[in-house]
Amino acid sequence: MPVIALVVLLAALTVADPGFLTLNSLTAAARTSAPLVVLAAGATLVVLCGGIDLSIAALCSLATVFFALWLPDLGGLTTVAVVAATAAIGAAQGVAHVLLRIPSFIVTLGGLSIFSAIALVISDAGPIRVVDRDVTHWLTLYVGGVVPMAFVVALLVVVVVSLVLRSTPLESWIRATGYSESAARLAGAPVDVVKVAAFTVSGACAGLAAIMLVSRNFSGSPTMADNLLLPAVAAIVVGGTAITGGHGSLWRSLAGALVVTLLRVGLPIVGVPSAYEQILYGAIIVAAVALTLDRSKVQIIK
Amino acid sequence: TEEVGGGGPAAAAGACDPADITLVGQVRNESNPYEAAWLDGGDTFAEQVGLTQQRLTYDGDSTRQQEQISQLLAGDTECLVMNVLPNGDSDTPPIVEGAEEAGAYLVTQWNKPADLNVTDYDHWLSHITYDGVESGRQIGDALAEAIGGSGGVIALQGVLDTGAAKDRFAGFEESLAANPEVELLDDQTANFSRAEALEVTKTLLTKHGEDIEGIWAANDDMALGALEALEQAGRTDVAVVGIDAVPDALTAIEEGTMTATVSSDGPWQGGIGLAIGYCVATGELAVEDIADEDRAWFAEQFLIDQDNVADFVSPEITESDFACDNLFSRSQGAMS
């Protein structure tokens, strides 16, 4: 279903501007979507568990700063260090959520402002240029001359995480937690561990997305990714994952992220004036969800 | 030079048929008078040369700006002219690199990392900005004068990680150093926003009360928010200064509720960037012929107070400003 939404949207954009459906255009869209796909994929896990992660974008911004700051010292290891750091931060949020029993919405909203503050302070409230581009250069390459490496990496994230979920008990634990946490707990499912793991992966994905952004912008900045929060959550929902938990998948979020990206870049490029662009954006994402949500799996729509 | 279409970017340089040129203006949003006026200025120039400008807005969202630019550059870029307001300093390098690679003509305004040199590029034609330190100092001095050279003031900073906010505040600090009797009681950020400035000012007014004699704001929107707060608090004895010369601020200066602002001419900015690109694209101006000091320059700005406000109330666009031989007439010198 999300794929249908994607195709329809692409067709509509092509009708509006026949020049839109070119290989160049699609390549650019794919490259553009990569960080969003990664962010949405990570946060999807948290949503599947029935929670929400509002900190992904702020954490991603913080990670761009980390990257820019650490690169001179760590060189090639920076990538690993940044992802590890954001994973640890994600895990810390997960632990706060399960131990203190604070709703994930609040923990991550708090995280959002705390990460922003830290990023502002350690970056001295300004962008930090990344001069040594070798470390991120590989992300700007193209596989076979057309498929952007960043997008390939994003795809890999989706594939690998999906495979791990499917081939281990994690998937059934996550779904059980999302559908009915108390039943899952009384069945002895490791609910707390699963939740912390979801937040950890979400954090790691924020770190990876940050590296993609740095490879694109040649700098780290304390607000770089802040505006990706709503698009990322929108991508998850547009993909048809139930915001109430349990039902959904990373594949859906991938399609959702592509839809959202096309809307963000496509509408202005085909020449829709900005006021109408907003109105169309609003109408189309609602319509897209109407198309993608599998209502037999989600009885009550909140 | 008539043969357009087959050649690579280099061959096409300066060889565009005027009718083939695509003009793009990109700002944050159209729901802000200054930036709306900027895009209108772009339209005016486009009309002048018989073209239309593609208006892009990215809602103050850095990633979205990059996304739009890369999508734009994925299309036909041979005769593309872009006049771009980068969201922040860090957003400029990727835009520049993208344009360079795609062979699109680019003029940027306001934000650029200090160590990024326009002269290193062929398609990044020029970077225009106003000297933020200078404006911050000018209104700081005006403020000091308005409160009689001594007294307590508060400062409303802009979005903390923007160069504009930092420069302007640095200028203000210079002014403070020059006016030792003026005491900075508090500085807070209101993110260039009128609504936030209202709340912050109210709080600072209760915190410092009568000690506040002046308010320094990093832009007019915040200054206007501060004015509302003063009105609600029933205070008429506080001097307020801002930067940008938006219409409401000019009105306030005319009415005497606001002390001073610094002009930045939105319509001109919207036109000039496209004009530079257009002139190079059509071959009327060669990149090599642009003087180094015109590749990154401060545009002329004026301190506006009650004495001269009448001259600025309705900014006029003069066609001659955009003539290919007159493009850099407003330069105040190269960026340091």
Place this chain on the structure above:
Amino acid sequence: MTTNLTRPPGQRVPATAPALEVRGLVKHYPGVKALDGVDLVVRRNEVLGLAGENGAGKSTLLKALVGLVRPDAGEIWVRGEKVRLGSIADAADHGIGMVFQEQSLVPNLTAAENIVLGSEGPGVRHGIYRWNTMRRLAQEQLDKIGSHIDPLARTDSLSFADRQMVEIAKVLRIEERTSHPPVIILDEPTSVLESKEIETLFTQVRRLREFASVVFVSHRLDEVLDVCDRVAVLRGGRSVGEVPAADAAPAELHRMMIGSTGSDDHYHGAAAERPDEPRPRLVVRGLSGRTFRDVDLDVHAGEIVGIVGVHGSGREDVCRALFGAEPTTAGEVVLDGARLDLSGTRAACAAGIGYVPAERKTEGMVGPMSVADNMTLTKQGSRCTGPVVRPRKQAKLVDRWIERLSIRTPDRGTAIQRLSGGNQQKVVLARWLVAGDVRLLLLDHPTRGLDVGARSEVYRLLRELAGQGVAMVLLADSLEEAIGMSDRIVVMSDGRATTEVAAPADGKPTPLDLVKEMV
């Protein structure tokens, strides 16, 4: 439309027309034929029992009668008129109301609001609540069934049984809604009630008979025969006959239900031989928590210990505490010589403890997940090799248990919420058995909602497990069940374990003995 075609206009409905009649009702679900041409007649002023195994289609039929299930074919006639019931409100307007098998109250509203919900009448005027009227209306309903619940208490602060009384009080509002004699449907209303409350309910049912018709579903066949005038039997979605209640025996009914002679032997009197072990498997000393204090309890391997007590005795919380699902303030629990970590359910599972919660729908199962996933949710090891899931391995295992417990499901991939209540319960039980390593089972009303056959299967299963040395703590559905199943019975009252009564196969106490201890 069809309403008017069934009889010439102006003709009066014959007074003899049955209150409710169902003809050839059919309902398909993906993979199952829940109803396969059911015929049923509910006469005026009678209590009709409806019996059938789990999954026979009782609930589906009844839901069709209140407009919740749209039948694929067949007709419903109310008082001689053919009707089409599109919604529960439609049904209520025709005087048909129902108490559902799974509780359906809004937990965060007051009891009063739940009772009048959807038909507030004078309780709400122009959209504005009139709390006093509302309370009065609710009080009237509660008085009918002699319940002493505070109408303004939040529903989630009431005990399970009290909530059931609220449900019954709620359905009795039908009386006020229609001028016709109503038809009131009770789908397993007694499965969570105690004998005293059941008595109250039956008094009500008998009172209702004076002016209404009642359809009554229960898996306790003696109960059905006791309160009903007539019992209709469903099997595999078809009506297979009916018997007058007066001269039928439970065994006969049961035979009709399963279509052959089955054993109605509930409790398999004799306990299996157990190896004599000096040390109890489970030792609880001085366990205290929010609702219980100083509980001591020993359970030997292969022993079934029943805990009985009135509502609020705290026995349920003791069970949960042993499973790490309820905080404790003091005390020590030792399982097979090792001190138990009561901090969470994970530790309990790892130690070999299993728990079957009473509230199946919210705590026992994950509704939208498949039977297979529900069954292997706990013991992932049984479907994995190392950390990797092996779907074939899982399938084989699950299929074996589906067969072994005769769970009725189209296949193992069906979402558990589509199964009948009894079959769901079997899946929940099976969850603890798949790995074969359970040492202590905590069973909170494990046979709630199970039919006679399934129940004796469960009993047999529990006995068998006991024979294999599994220790069990049982909170039974009824005193009879507790007595029949347990080797020893602990009586709890007011959060304390007060007495212990031995219940060997050859010397069972009578229910009366226990009741004396309980009060």
Place this chain on the structure above:
Amino acid sequence: MSLRDAGPPVALVVVFGIFAALSPGFRTLSNVQNVLDAAAVLTVVTCGITFVLMMGSIDLSAPGIMGASAIAVALLVANNRNDNDYGLLGVVLAVLLGAGLGCLSGLALVTLKVPSFMTTLGISAVGLGVATLMFAGVQPNVSDRMLAGLAVERFLGLAHLTWIAFACVLVGWLVQRYSRLGRYAFAIGGAEEVLALSGVRVAPYKVAVFTMAGAFYGLAGVMVTSQLGAGLVQAGRGYDFSAIAAAVVGGTLLIGGRGGILHSAVGVLLVTVLTNGLVQVGVSPYWQGGVQGLIVVAAVAAAVIPQRRRNQVTK
């Protein structure tokens, strides 16, 4: 009030006490008035959002609806852009515009069965688009005495807007306690499927709740316009998350079925006191957001600790 509702008020008192001890400026009467004035708009937005949260839905439409109503009211009352001078009628129309947009998100929810997260996000974008259209590049400045006066004139030391916020809380509380709409909203959060089983059609109530929320946002947009003296497209920026945070801090559950207007009012005060207090004690602007986030998390944590239960579900 049961124990589990006591956390947020206690947190409020504690936070207030700490700031009062730290900063002499904070504990002045005029600052208390300032805090109440500053809380006015957020209070009204939160009144609306609380009903939606009570149903277990979520509402992100405040920025768009507030933007649209802010521009609309500025263009309807006496202003510098056109000759309209509808005064109070203009205010009513702007509130109705908000209600209409809210109604749209409710309708999309019940007819298209799209989760409220998406419908309200969509409506927010639509509202911003409508606002940008009306804005047309020139800021509408309000010259209407009445509207401007709401923010300036005072009664018993508080701005009229603050009294409007009080009135909204009172109305919200009455609706929540004494109207079928309010009680059903509460019940929908508790067990929506049960309402259906009781023969209640929930869809109209859901739409009504979103409409009512929209009306509150519309009013909030008007209030911002009154404060700023001009209609801004960004009048509602950030109010979506701060209102949700305030409601949750006050004890309203995001999964619905618990909390209410009074809880939310406490939450709003807590958040506003924090914002004000941090400025008063002079925390660096760089750190302010972070400190605020930390305190909110700590406050919620402190509030839930006494009511923690083993098998409690936290989403």
